[in-house]
Amino acid sequence: MGAFIELQNITKRFGDATVVDDISLTLNKGEVFSLLGPSGSGKTTLLRILAGFIAPDAGRVLVNGEDITAMPPNQRPVNTVFQNYALFPHLTIRENIGFGLSVAKTPIDRVAEKVDEMLELVQMQEHAHKRPAQISGGQKQRVAIARALINKPQLLLLDEPLAALDLKLRQRLLIELEKIHAEVGGTFLYVTHDQGEAMSLGDRIAVMHEGGFCQIGQPAEVYEAPQTRFVAEFVGDTNLIDATCVEVENERNLGLSTTELGHIEHDLDSSRRAGGVFLANKAINLQPGDKAVLSLRPERLALRREPPPFAEEQNTVRGVIEDLSYQGSQTYYHVRVGERLLAVSKQHRRFLPHYTPISMHEDVWLSWFSNDGHLIITSRDQS
Amino acid sequence: MLVLGFFYLPIAMLFAQSFNAAKFGGQWTGFSLRWYDELWRREDIHQAAWNTLLIATISTTASVVLGVLAAWCIHRFRTRAQRIHYGLVYAPLVVPDILMGLSLLFLFINIGLSLSLTTIIIAHTTFCMSYVALVMLGRLQDFDESMIEAARDLGANWPTIIRRILLPLLGPGLAAGALLAFTLSIDDFVITFLVSGPGNTTLPVQIFSMMRRSSPQVINALSVIFMTVTFILVILSQRLTRPQS
Numbered sequence: 001m002g003a004f005i006e007l008q009n010i011t012k013r014f015g016d017a018t019v020v021d022d023i024s025l026t027l028n029k030g031e032v033f034s035l036l037g038p039s040g041s042g043k044t045t046l047l048r049i050l051a052g053f054i055a056p057d058a059g060r061v062l063v064n065g066e067d068i069t070a071m072p073p074n075q076r077p078v079n080t081v082f083q084n085y086a087l088f089p090h091l092t093i094r095e096n097i098g099f100g101l102s103v104a105k106t107p108i109d110r111v112a113e114k115v116d117e118m119l120e121l122v123q124m125q126e127h128a129h130k131r132p133a134q135i136s137g138g139q140k141q142r143v144a145i146a147r148a149l150i151n152k153p154q155l156l157l158l159d160e161p162l163a164a165l166d167l168k169l170r171q172r173l174l175i176e177l178e179k180i181h182a183e184v185g186g187t188f189l190y191v192t193h194d195q196g197e198a199m200s201l202g203d204r205i206a207v208m209h210e211g212g213f214c215q216i217g218q219p220a221e222v223y224e225a226p227q228t229r230f231v232a233e234f235v236g237d238t239n240l241i242d243a244t245c246v247e248v249e250n251e252r253n254l255g256l257s258t259t260e261l262g263h264i265e266h267d268l269d270s271s272r273r274a275g276g277v278f279l280a281n282k283a284i285n286l287q288p289g290d291k292a293v294l295s296l297r298p299e300r301l302a303l304r305r306e307p308p309p310f311a312e313e314q315n316t317v318r319g320v321i322e323d324l325s326y327q328g329s330q331t332y333y334h335v336r337v338g339e340r341l342l343a344v345s346k347q348h349r350r351f352l353p354h355y356t357p358i359s360m361h362e363d364v365w366l367s368w369f370s371n372d373g374h375l376i377i378t379s380r381d382q383s
Numbered sequence: 384m385l386v387l388g389f390f391y392l393p394i395a396m397l398f399a400q401s402f403n404a405a406k407f408g409g410q411w412t413g414f415s416l417r418w419y420d421e422l423w424r425r426e427d428i429h430q431a432a433w434n435t436l437l438i439a440t441i442s443t444t445a446s447v448v449l450g451v452l453a454a455w456c457i458h459r460f461r462t463r464a465q466r467i468h469y470g471l472v473y474a475p476l477v478v479p480d481i482l483m484g485l486s487l488l489f490l491f492i493n494i495g496l497s498l499s500l501t502t503i504i505i506a507h508t509t510f511c512m513s514y515v516a517l518v519m520l521g522r523l524q525d526f527d528e529s530m531i532e533a534a535r536d537l538g539a540n541w542p543t544i545i546r547r548i549l550l551p552l553l554g555p556g557l558a559a560g561a562l563l564a565f566t567l568s569i570d571d572f573v574i575t576f577l578v579s580g581p582g583n584t585t586l587p588v589q590i591f592s593m594m595r596r597s598s599p600q601v602i603n604a605l606s607v608i609f610m611t612v613t614f615i616l617v618i619l620s621q622r623l624t625r626p627q628s
Contacts, residue, residue: 051532051536052535052536053532053535072535073532073535073536074535074536074537074538074539074540075538078536079536079537080532080533080536082529082532082533084527084529086527086529086530086532086533087533088530088533088534088548088552089552090551090552099534099537099539099547100537100538103534103537103538103539103543103547104538147537148536148537151537151538
């Protein structure tokens with residue numbers, strides 16, 4: 001079980017709209033690959049092309065080097081877990097799970113044996129004789145997974161399988177899915193619009209937008225080092241600040257100016273420059289004049305009542321709390337800084353009764369280090 | 384209670400009278416099966432019954448095929464044309480029978496089709512088809528098309544999908560529609576009366592003509608049998624349309 005899957009220059013148009021635009025992708029053997037994108041980004045179309053329900057207008061799909069582009073869905077070594085489960089209502093759980101094998105004319109005792117294995121894998125033994133209408137959503141999803149896995153597909157497609165379930169159940173099923181993958185192996189393609197699911201399950205993630213991939217990488221890479229503005233905004237919350245590179249400060253840092261945050265203080269001599277210049281890590285190569293966007297995650301901003309203690313490579317701005325929402329494990333603030341509202345999340349290290357939390361309209365200090373933000377280049381200086 | 388009484392009292396009367404030995408149903412002169420016996424020997428009634436069944440069978444088959452096609456198209460393609468199609472399919476249900484019968488009669492005369500069993504079958508198919516289409520449409524709306532995709536995904540070919548998915552899920556609706564069509568066909572009087580040629584009577588038309596000529600008690604007996612058959616068919620079709628738990 002498990003194969004490498006290759007998509008080569010897949011394009012699909014519906015009428016005038018290009019839904020999937022020249023996409024190429026290779027899935028490694030045994031990997032869980034998350035396809036993350038908002039609705040309408042083309043991810044479901046891509047999944048249906050892999051399942052064989054839609055023929056691409058151009059491009060090829062290869063499994064282990066074999067071209068399956070023209071192969072009908074019932075002959076593909078690919079199985080799908082559908083978003084709405086799509087269990088057969090007139091069959092029992094046992095019959096549902098065994099469907100794929102019995103269709104393939106497998107001997108009855110062999111089917112029974114494999115179904116038992118699957119029932120155990122998804123822990124649905126005691127529900128085997130019920131019908132889909134008699135079990136809960138989470139249980140239906142387990143049955144759908146077992147039903148899709150019984151044929152030992154080279155590639156298992158999961159189409160937003162947890163979207164209809166509540167948060168707690170989603171978290172539990174995510175862990176179960178990981179266990180199932182560890183047990184049966186195989187290549188999984190997990191399609192979702194939920195970045196949490198995509199990141200926790202996927203060995204790699206592709207962020208999809210308007211029919212193309214914005215970025216492919218490991219979850220941490222995609223979150224920490226988004227390559228486009230869209231990725232930075234879609235994967236997690238962030239503050240995006242437009243800036244222009246003004247100086248290469250030293251071997252580690254760049255100086256960038258922005259008009260959005262008012263006055264910014266940092267340890268390097270800022271008297272030479274007017275207004276808001278901040279330090280940013282030289283992870284990408286910018287020259288003076290190049291334009292870039294700084295992505296600053298809410299959890300990377302330190303929020304204090306008093307000025308932060310001096311530290312090297314630290315940027316500091318002043319602001320006012322305009323909005324806050326207490327969420328238990330953290331409080332989410334909107335802080336007015338210059339002409340911007342910055343999102344800041346703060347975890348509470350002490351029990352509330354013992355200290356007064358920062359509240360509305362308080363003057364605060366925000367600080368971040370030069371490597372806390374991530375720069376995305378938007379345009380090179382033409383001169 | 385009142386409503387049920389209002390509805391079933393005449394039927395009960397008819398039922399009782401059919402076992403009355405008296406020649407005219409005025410008073411009760413004792414239990415008898417003589418009218419059923421007489422019914423058994425009437426050739427013309429046999430012919431009418433045979434016609435009724437033949438017409439019902441053929442027009443049911445035809446209307447099931449056409450009705451299912453119509454329902455599938457309306458369900459599958461939600462275009463403007465299909466909305467109009469839906470209206471056209473729905474129309475025969477609300478157009479008075481007498482108008483439908485007359486229009487069919489004019490059509491047959493105009494295209495030079497002589498009135499016969501064929502014209503009755505065509506007429507019955509016309510209105511039965513609408514009922515089949517509507518019953519099937521209801522079933523299709525409950526039917527989740529991802530079932531077909533799931534089955535294909537799991538390796539089933541079309542014959543298998545039809546046998547193991549479509550028939551079990553849509554079969555009851557199909558049977559209900561067919562039974563409804565069958566019932567409507569054997570029951571219909573107005574349209575049949577208008578488009579039937581001489582000598583091609585069906586049971587309802589036969590009963591109507593017998594009312595003027597023969598013993599009312601034979602009619603009672605015939606009606607009881609006729610009604611029982613219809614009743615059983617209706618119950619069967621209701622059973623099949625009931626949602627599965």
